[in-house]
Amino acid sequence: MEEVAGQPVRVRSRRARAARLSVVVAVVFAAGTAMRLGGLEAGVLLVPLVSFTPYYGLAALPALAFAVRSGSRAAVAVLLAVCVCLAWLVVPRAVAGEAPDGGRPLRLLTANLNGGRGDAQVVVDLVRKLDVDVFSVQELTWAARDRLTAAGLRELLPYEVSQPMSRGPEGSGIFARHPLRERSGLFRPVGHHMPVARVALPGGAPVEVVVVHPVAPVPPTVDEWEAGIATLPPAPADGPPRVLAGDFNATLDHAVFRRLLDTGYTDAAAATGRGLTPTWPMRLLPPLVSIDHVLTDARAWAVATQIHDIPGSDHRALFADLRVQ
Numbered sequence: 001m002e003e004v005a006g007q008p009v010r011v012r013s014r015r016a017r018a019a020r021l022s023v024v025v026a027v028v029f030a031a032g033t034a035m036r037l038g039g040l041e042a043g044v045l046l047v048p049l050v051s052f053t054p055y056y057g058l059a060a061l062p063a064l065a066f067a068v069r070s071g072s073r074a075a076v077a078v079l080l081a082v083c084v085c086l087a088w089l090v091v092p093r094a095v096a097g098e099a100p101d102g103g104r105p106l107r108l109l110t111a112n113l114n115g116g117r118g119d120a121q122v123v124v125d126l127v128r129k130l131d132v133d134v135f136s137v138q139e140l141t142w143a144a145r146d147r148l149t150a151a152g153l154r155e156l157l158p159y160e161v162s163q164p165m166s167r168g169p170e171g172s173g174i175f176a177r178h179p180l181r182e183r184s185g186l187f188r189p190v191g192h193h194m195p196v197a198r199v200a201l202p203g204g205a206p207v208e209v210v211v212v213h214p215v216a217p218v219p220p221t222v223d224e225w226e227a228g229i230a231t232l233p234p235a236p237a238d239g240p241p242r243v244l245a246g247d248f249n250a251t252l253d254h255a256v257f258r259r260l261l262d263t264g265y266t267d268a269a270a271a272t273g274r275g276l277t278p279t280w281p282m283r284l285l286p287p288l289v290s291i292d293h294v295l296t297d298a299r300a301w302a303v304a305t306q307i308h309d310i311p312g313s314d315h316r317a318l319f320a321d322l323r324v325q
Contacts, residue, residue: 015070015071018066018069018070018071018072019070019071019072019075020072021070022063022066022067022070022072022075022076023072023074023075025063025066025067025075025079026063026067026072026074026075026078026079026082027078029056029059029060029063029078029079029082030078030081030082032056033056033082033085033086035050036050036053036056036086036089036253037085037089039255039258039259040255041254041255043222044217044218044219044222047217047222047225047226047254048217050251050253050254051251051253051254051288051289051291052288052289053086053089053090053251053253054090054093054253054276056086057083057086057087057089057090060079060082060083060086061083063079064076064079064080064082064083067079089253090276092270092275093252093269093270093273093274093275093276094273094274094275094276095273096271096272096273097271097272097273099271099272099301099302099303099323100301100323102323102325103300103301103322103323103324103325104201104202104203104204104323104324105133105321105322105323105324106133106134106199106201106207106243106300106322106323106324107130107131107132107133107134107319107320107321107322108132108133108134108135108136108209108243108245108294108319108320108322109126109127109130109132109134109135109136109317109318109319109320110135110136110137110138110245110246110247110292110294110317110318110320111123111135111136111137111138111292111310111313111315111317111318112137112138112139112213112246112247112292112313112314112315113137113138113139113140113141113144113310113312113313114139114312114313114314114315115139115141115167115168115169116139116140116141116143116144116167116171117144117312117313118139118144118310118311118312118313119310119311119312119313120144120147120148120150120151120153121147121151122310122311123135123137123148123151123153123310123317124148124151124152124153124156126308126310126317126319127153127156127157128152128156130306130319132156132157132177132319133176133177133178133199133201134157134174134175134176134177134199134209134245135153135157135174135175135176136172136173136174136209136211136245136246137162137172137173137174137175137211138169138171138172138192138211138212138213138246138247139168139169139170139171139172139192139213139247140162140163140164140165140171140172140173141164141165141166141167141168141171142164142165142166142171144164145162145164145173148175153175156177157175157176157177158177159175159176159177159178159179159180160173160174160175160176160180161173161174161180161182161195161197162174162175162195163193163195165193169192169213170192170193171192171193172192172193172194172195172211172213172246173195173211174195174197174209174211176197176199178199178200178201178202179199179200180197180198180199180200181197181198181200181206182195182196182197183196183197183198183208184196186208186210186233187231187232187233188231189228189231190214190224190227190228190231191213191214191215191224191225191228192213192214192215193211193213194210194211194212194213194246195210195211196208196209196210196211197209198240201324204324205240205241206240207240207241207242207243207300207324208239208240208241208242208243209242209243209245210232210233210242210243210244210245210246211245211246212232212244212245212246212247212248212293213246213247213248213249214227214228214229214248214249214250215228215249216249217249217250225249225250226256228249229248229250229254229256229257229260230256230259230260232244232260234260234263234264235263235264235265235295235297235298236264236297237264237298241296241297241299241300241324241325242296242297243294243295243296243297243300243322244265244293244294244295245293245294245295245318245320246292246293247280247291247292247315248291248292248293249291250291251289251290251291252267252270252275252290260295261295264297264298265295265296265297266295266296266297266298266301266302267293267294267295268293268294268295268296268302268305268318268320268322269290269293269294269302269305269307269318269320271301271302272302272303272304272305274305274306274307275290276290277290277307278290278316279291279292279307279315279316279318280292280314280315280316281314281315282309282310282313282314282315282316283314287316291315292315292316292317292318293318294318294320294322296322299324299325300322300323300324300325301322301323302320302321302322302323303321303322303323304320304321305318305319305320305321306318306319307319
């Protein structure tokens with residue numbers, strides 16, 4: 001009789017513990033969601049963590065199921081609100097928008113070569129296969145530039161504005177099918193080399209292309225990373241249409257990146273339903289986050305995007321088929 005009488009007590013005790021745990025979990029998820037909504041990430045821990053917001057949204061679903069089983073109405077209410085908020089933030093990136101008709105085609109490829117280690121022949125084959133007009137390249141070394149030339153890049157994209165380096169991540173460049181004119185003074189780059197050039201796109205005004213590559217937000221350089229994105233040129237309302245392409249070392253969930261978008265840019269991958277396709281890292285782990293982007297101002301838009309692997313690089317290449325007004 002004592003065991004039978006004690007069993008309901010133990011059950012109630014387990015349910016009470018589960019309810020308390022579900023409340024704690026709900027508070028943690030609510031705090032993380034509030035940080036993302038408010039753009040409150042800062043420091044060496046939160047800045048990288050906010051990159052994983054889409055995974056945070058997925059993890060909120062089993063947390064909600066646990067809260068339902070625990071019987072805590074408060075936890076269920078909080079986690080339901082969390083799931084709705086995170087879905088509102090993340091799901092649109094996987095939904096392609098309606099692209100306007102017309103426009104001049106501009107096919108752009110951007111790739112980080114991982115200190116020049118990316119396979120030059122694969123890159124050139126992509127340029128040829130995708131009929132690329134402009135190639136934005138980061139972590140370009142002199143040796144990698146020579147390998148790209150030997151693989152036939154000059155025959156496909158004969159015009160060049162580049163700043164290679166002997167080694168490391170600092171070098172960058174623009175290669176194009178159409179004539180280029182380098183522009184200086186548009187902004188003060190903070191980070192690696194970020195050349196700017198105007199592409200003489202047939203059929204109208206030139207298009208301004210900015211190669212983007214701020215430093216990574218690792219412990220010694222978080223402030224420099226934020227400054228590198230914050231100082232990028234805003235979307236213009238007049239003058240040549242502007243495209244920003246490269247390794248931003250930032251995702252759509254970073255507040256400083258969203259502030260850049262708010263000046264009038266559109267993320268090409270998100271606009272075509274590929275905003276959740278990860279581009280980094282490509283080494284020991286599978287790609288987890290999307291930090292390579294092509295941004296267009298209001299006078300250009302993407303009709304399609306593709307993601308491609310490049311052996312030897314820790315980034316995937318991003319191709320954007322754009323139309324320019």
